[in-house]
Amino acid sequence: MYSEKVMDHFNNPRNVGEIEDASGVGTVGNAKCGDIMRIYLDIDDNGIIKEAKFKTFGCGAAVATSSMATELVKGKTIQEALEITNKAVMEALDGLPPVKVHCSLLAEEAIHAALWDYAQKNNIEIEGLEPPVSDISEHEEEENY
Numbered sequence: 001m002y003s004e005k006v007m008d009h010f011n012n013p014r015n016v017g018e019i020e021d022a023s024g025v026g027t028v029g030n031a032k033c034g035d036i037m038r039i040y041l042d043i044d045d046n047g048i049i050k051e052a053k054f055k056t057f058g059c060g061a062a063v064a065t066s067s068m069a070t071e072l073v074k075g076k077t078i079q080e081a082l083e084i085t086n087k088a089v090m091e092a093l094d095g096l097p098p099v100k101v102h103c104s105l106l107a108e109e110a111i112h113a114a115l116w117d118y119a120q121k122n123n124i125e126i127e128g129l130e131p132p133v134s135d136i137s138e139h140e141e142e143e144n145y
């Protein structure tokens, strides 16, 4: 049912924890399943993501996707990080069962929310970044899955 990579990131999640004085913090949840994910980003003066950490109160797939998402954004520019979709996270994990696709959306949204927080703190606008939602289940009907 789960790929080896999902199991690996669930059993040995990378980047668990918090970043003190993070450049940006994003928290999103899904009221339907009750899962919550928080991602912390440390972004340097050149707009490069130096460090990413997460805390997830959620299912195994949510833990695995947060772990993979934080791995993927490290070393990336803000624009590159924006392009990391839930699909990219799923592909990096060799897929997720259909009922678990929404878990990967939490990871995408939590990254966006952290970038939004960073932009707010620094009074900048990030092209293509939409204001985050705190409960992604409100938007589920608009998504096709």
Ligand code: FES
Pocket: 030, 033, 034, 035, 058, 059, 060, 061, 062, 100, 102, 103, 106
């Ligand atoms: Fe909701 Fe996994 S069951 S995030």
